[in-house]
Amino acid sequence: MTIEEARQEIEKLREFLHYHNYRYYVLDNPEISDAEYDEAMRRLLELEKLFPELVTPDSPTQRVGAEPLKSFENFTHPYKMYSLGNALNTEEFHAFVQRVRQATANKPIVWTAEHKFDGLAIELIYKKGVLTMGVTRGNGEVGEVVTHSVRTIKNLPLKLLGSVPDELVVYGEVVMHREDFQKLDEEREAAGEVPFANPRNAAAGSIRQLDPSITAQRRLFFYAYGVRFPDDTVILSHYDRMSYLSERGFSICFHRLKTENINEIEEYHNYWETHRDEIPYEIDGIVVKVDDFLLEQTLGYDAKTPKWAIAWKFKPMQAQAVLREIELGVGRQGTITPVAIFDPVFLAGARVQRATLHNFDEVKRLDLHYGDTLVVERSGEVIPKVVAVIKEKRPPMAKPVEEPTHCPVCGTPVKRESDQVGIFCPNPSCPAVIKAKLRHFVSRSAMDIEGLGEELIERFYNEGILTSLGDIFRLKKHRNRLIEMDRLGEKLVDKLLANIEAKREVPLDRFLYALGIDFVGQETAKILSREFGSLENIRKARFEDFVRLYGIGEVVARSLEDFFRDPLRSKVIDDLLEAGIKVKAYPKQDKREGKLAGKYVCITGKHEIYSREQLFQFIEAEGGIPQDNVTRQTNFLVVGESPGSKLAKAEKQGIPIIPMEEFLKQIQKG
Ligand code: AMP
Ligand code: ZN
DSSP states (O other), X not given: OOHHHHHHHHHHHHHHHHHHHIIIIISSOOSXXXXXXXXXXXXXXXXXXXXXXXXOXXXXXXXXXXXXXXXXXEEEOSSOOOOOOEEOSHHHHHHHHHHHHHHTTTOOOOEEEEEEEOSEEEEEEEETTEEEEEEEOTTSSEEEBOHHHHXXXXXXXXXXXXXXXXXXXXXXXXXXXXXXXXXXXXHHHHTTOOOOSSHHHHHHHHHTOXXXXXXXXXXXXXXXXXXXXXXXXXXXXHHHHHHHHHHHTOEEOTTOEEESOHHHXXXXXXXXXXXXXXXXXXXXEEEEEESBHHHHHHHOBOSSSBSSEEEEEOOOSEEEEEEEEEEEEEOTTOBEEEXXXXXXXXXXXXXXXXXXXXXXXXXXXXXXXXXXXXXXXXXXXXXXXXXEEEGGGOOTTOOBOOOOSBOTTTOOBOBOOTTSSXXXXXXXXXXXXXXXXXXXXXXXXXXXXXXXXXXXXXXXXHXXXXXXXXXXXXXXXXXXXXXXXXXXXXXXXXXXXXXXXXXXXXXXXXXXXXXXXXXXXXXXXXXXXXXXXXXXXXXXXXXXXXXXXXXXXXXXXXXXXHHHHOHHHHHHHHHHHHTTOEEEOOOOOOOOOSTTTTOEEEEESBOSSSOHHHHHHHHHHTTOEEESSOOTTOOEEEEOBSOOTHHHHHHHHTOOEEEHHHHHHHTTOO
C-alpha cells in the first residue's frame, strides 16, 4: 500500500467514524452496529500504526468520545475518564496479559475480572458522603452534568453509609435492566413512539433527559466499578476497593473474581458468555484489571485507554436457523403478528426457536420463504428477532410466506389501514382480541391485579365468566364456581378475589392506560390525567382539546376521539363503572411559571444543535405548553430551518411567528 492510498482510506474511515460517533454518542441513535463501528476503528488504528505520519490530532483515534451536548452544563473531570481497550478473542486477551507481564518483569500478578456492563459511564462526586454531582464521560476530559438525572436512580446512594473521606469520586455504569427495557419499548410502541434499539440506548437516552421526572420513570440502575480517594494509597487493591464501595451502599458486580491464574479468567469469560441471560442487566464482555493500584500507576495509559485493564468482549448474539413455520399472534388491537418458528439454536446460552417478525411488511422486505436460513439476533431483548435471510441457502422451489386473508382465531377477513403497517382482525369480539385486552388490563403497569395470569384468563374466558373487562369485578359472584374449578380451591380463589377488590379504586392514569386505547401509553395517560383531572372531563373532550397538548400528536388525538366518541368502543368504560370500579380524580397541575407561563408554543423546522425534544423541554421549563400542531390556542409559532406546512397555517390564521434564534435568545438558550 502506498502512502497516497493509505491517506485516501484514512480520510474515508475518519469521516465514517466521525459521523457514526456523532450518531452514537451525541444523538444516542446509531445507524450501524457496534461491530461495524469497531471494525472501522480497528482498521483506522491499523493504518495509523503503519503510517504514523498521517496521524492528526482530530482523528477519531485521538479522542475518547464526542463533544458534549450544548444543553447541559459542562464539567471538567478531576481525573480523565478513559475508555477500555478491547480483546475480541483469546489470542488478543493473551497478548494483553503478555504486555502487562513484560512491563512488570514477569513478577506474579493478581488479576480481577468483573462484568462489562453495557450502559453509560457516569462519574459521581461525593462531598462529605453526600452526592453532589453526576457527570457523563463526554469526551473524557469534559462531561455533561446530569446530577438531576442520576439522583433519580434508585439503587444509587444519595448519602454514603459509614465513614468516608471528604471527597470521593466513584465511577460506574448506568444501565437499564432487560425486563424494564422490554416494558419500556412495548409502551413506546403502543404509544406510537420509536422504540429504543437496546437497553444501552435506553439508559443513555434516559440519563440525557432534561426532565428528571421522565428519567425517574425509566427505572435505571447504577453499578460501580471504580473509585478515587483523596489518598489513593489507603486501599491499594481494586478488589478491596469494590468491597469498600459495596459496604458504602453501591451495587457492584456481584460475580467478580480475583485470581493469579489466567485459566480461571478464561473460565470466567466462557461461563458468562453462556450465562449472560441469568443476570438482569446486559453485559457484552468481561473487564480484566490488574488488582494492585501501584502497578496500575506504573503501567499507566495510552491516549485513549488504560494499559492495566482490558474489555474481553463476547461473541455477538447472532445465529443462523432454518425457518419451519409461521405462527400468527393476534394482539389486543387485533394486530396480526407473524412469528418465525425455526429449528432450535443457542443464543448466548439460551435455547431459542421463535422470533418476532413484527408485521407482514417486514416479511415482504425479507422476502421470506419456508425453509429459508434466517439470521437471528438477540440484542438486549429476550425475544429474538430475525435480522436477515441468507438467500443463497434457500432450497429450490421454496414457497414464499404469504399474508393471511382471514383472522387465524375467529376467521373474520383481515383489514389493513392505509396509514399503518400490518393487518388486523377487525372483529371486536374476536376471542384473541378480548383475551389480549384482559391480559393488558390486569398487567403490572396497568391495573396490576396479581394472580390473574394468562392461564386463568384463558380458563375463565372458556367458562364464559370472563368475557369483558367489567367481568373481572364480577368474578366474586362466581366464587363457588371458581372454588370448584380444577387446581383452584378456596384459598387461591379468595386471594385472587381480594387482589381484585384491592384494585377496585384506581388512579385515573392507570385506568386510562389499562383501557388499551391505540397509541395511549403510560406517558400519554399521565398527560391526559394531569390536564383533564377526571374521567368525566376526558369523556367530554374533543379532538381539539387533545391535540393542543404537548406530547399528543394528531394520530393520538384522533385515536382518543375515536375511542371516546364511539359508543360501541367506550361502552367498556360504562361496563367497568357498572361493575363497580372507582376511578380516582387526578390532582390538576395548572400553575405555570416562567417566561412562557401558560403560553402555547408550536415549533416548525429544525435547529442545528437542539433536537425537537430538547426544544420542547426548554418551553416546558419556562412554563410554556409545547404543541405538536398549530391550533386555535397557539400563542406563537417558532420557525427554524426548513419549516413545514405549519408556517403557512400559522400565517393564514394570523398567529405570531418568531424566528428560532430570536426565540432562543429570549429564553436565554441562544
Ligand atoms: P467501550 O465503551 O466499549 O470502549 O468500553 C469502555 C466502557 O466500558 C467504559 O468506559 C465503561 O463505561 C464500561 N464498563 C462497563 N463495565 C465496566 C467495568 N466493570 N469496569 C470498567 N469499565 C466498565
Ligand atoms: Zn379475529
